[in-house]
Amino acid sequence: MQFSDLAMNLKASEIRELLKLTTMPEVISFAGGLPAPELFPTEQLKKVDDAILTKDGRAALQYGTTEGYDPLRKQIAARMKQAFMVDCNIDNITITSGSQQGLSMLAQIFINPGDVVLVESPTYLGAINAFKLCKPEFVEVPTDEKGVIPEELEKILAKYGDRVRMMYVIPEFQNPTGITWPVERRKAFMDIVNRYDFPVLEDDPYGELRYDGDKVPSLKSMDTKGNIIFLGSFSKILMPGLRIAWMVADPVIIDKVVKLKQAVDLQASSFGQRQTSYYIDMFDLDEHVAKIKALYKKRRDLMCESMKQYFPEGITFTYPEGGLFTWVTLPEGMDAKELMPKVLAKNVAYVPGGPFYPHGGHANHFRLNYSNMPEDRIVEGIKRLADVLKEELAK
């Protein structure tokens, strides 16, 4: 059997392979990026599904348009205004099967093999995986505790010029670092983008999950030239299992994406789109998000406090103002991936940092998720992790 070059280069996502190992109930998993399932609105969804099937059952089970279910697109336009300060209408919006699909389609739309794609260093590994299919040259833009460093970005743009065809950023509560760009950084960034004119994917699945500090305007809300493509998702504010997300962009880009989606899978689920839309109509999504925030804030605090209390000296971690992750840095020379077997032996799991860098390296980091484990297991897991780290450092 002869496969294509693309197929020969396919690797399984290290995270997803890891996740398979960590589904045993005895494992305290900080590895995935899973929402807390105990908050899923299962009882409300019973009412939602009943209403859909009573009022709109035939259309909900039939083929629909590729662009998406119009009432949902309208609700998203309203939400973009309210939550992200973005003015847009339904011609700027299309529904995707998760933001992951948005990422993979946008790469196809912008990238020829060999083109340069800029990403934060580190960045979401699912994006690296999606972009890789288009064979770009990845260039990592250095970041600090405030996100992408404008001077470094400018140097890279000067160096690579026209070869830069797309940049990918997560300015809010980044996956994996938990870092958020302050407003001055965003302004400096937009200034550069407007001068060099290139498409920027602003991936923002966590923006509504802020636990402290002030709301910062989205890049899209500062966009005057149509360079920013905003990706939002219901995965973290409602539920990921329906695979409903959205994209906000110039209609020219939306048009390309819709044509591509016709070829790749026709449309997102007619039923899943209505479940999301009816839920927003019948219940209070803001109230639901408030519940999520209250729980995750508690868990973030507990995880950060436990790390402070139990981790040995020489190990640092980020204190995220929102989102699902904190990023741990071990002393230079330590390797989080090599440590995995020892950690797993104690029934604890994290994701080692290397895969979040397209060019690898940076082995002395790992990512911890705090949204998916109950409070007692967070403390217990961090204690066990601390024991392994102490042992290693004592060597």
Added chain:
Amino acid sequence: MQFSDLAMNLKASEIRELLKLTTMPEVISFAGGLPAPELFPTEQLKKVDDAILTKDGRAALQYGTTEGYDPLRKQIAARMKQAFMVDCNIDNITITSGSQQGLSMLAQIFINPGDVVLVESPTYLGAINAFKLCKPEFVEVPTDEKGVIPEELEKILAKYGDRVRMMYVIPEFQNPTGITWPVERRKAFMDIVNRYDFPVLEDDPYGELRYDGDKVPSLKSMDTKGNIIFLGSFSKILMPGLRIAWMVADPVIIDKVVKLKQAVDLQASSFGQRQTSYYIDMFDLDEHVAKIKALYKKRRDLMCESMKQYFPEGITFTYPEGGLFTWVTLPEGMDAKELMPKVLAKNVAYVPGGPFYPHGGHANHFRLNYSNMPEDRIVEGIKRLADVLKEELAK
């Protein structure tokens, strides 16, 4: 804004653009390939959704594995045996977001730019659209009223040799022609495939919808070397709006597809997969399929009888033993696309034949769908169509 070469070459599917024009209630549309919505099991789904949310709500709304929901994969394995005479287990099966996604992923797995893809002439235009993204050279294999002509296939294989990397066929109730390959043809075909050893996509969304004649074994059931990749879908036997379909293939191929799916959209809907699986458990899918068959048989008969009665001489059409479509052939020189405005002016719609050929031409055909319109509108639509055709022929 600079787009990729792929984006520059994207065209909207002519069918889907057409479908937008034909959603007005006054249009008698024979254009789409939509199932009859009045048969969707909306009342049963209320019970299904309630059961899911009561028993399994958290997992149903959470991220799941890329391979798919295991109980559904097991049910599909059983169905493959019962309905398609194929022995397989869950390692041979993965769930896709519609068969459309199966088609697009398989092209990515097998095709490098410039590789030869063989297709029936004509073939499903959604497949042409999906494959095009990988920039193959399409070679059309001549067909007759029994499907692919083995001698012609053999000539083409001799000519293109190793450059042939994939073939795509719809041996049951083909879209667009309605044609089914008899068993001798299938045997001759498999003999050639086994000699030349290349992957064949057997796309079979309509196989269970046979209205008369005897069941014919699927190609996959005759496959001894793992060359056949079978695509099945719940779109036509249950409902398309959930976007749940499956693929049956050698585990080596399934492994590639799963890795690719991780990058393109992570997974099919956790909830949609459970809706399908619980439906099969709680109700009788065979009984449901029997109802669909009874209705579509009536509609097929009515459409074919009406064409016989009202169409002018010199126009032929296929008499499908199952599926959703009949294929009409106008006298050489007539152009079904040019006729469209006149037909639409009478509030009737079909799909002109040209787009079903990757290299175009063949303008004197159109495709009619009979599953989606009630009986009285079928008769009325065919009468109106006949009027236009008579007028044209009289010129």
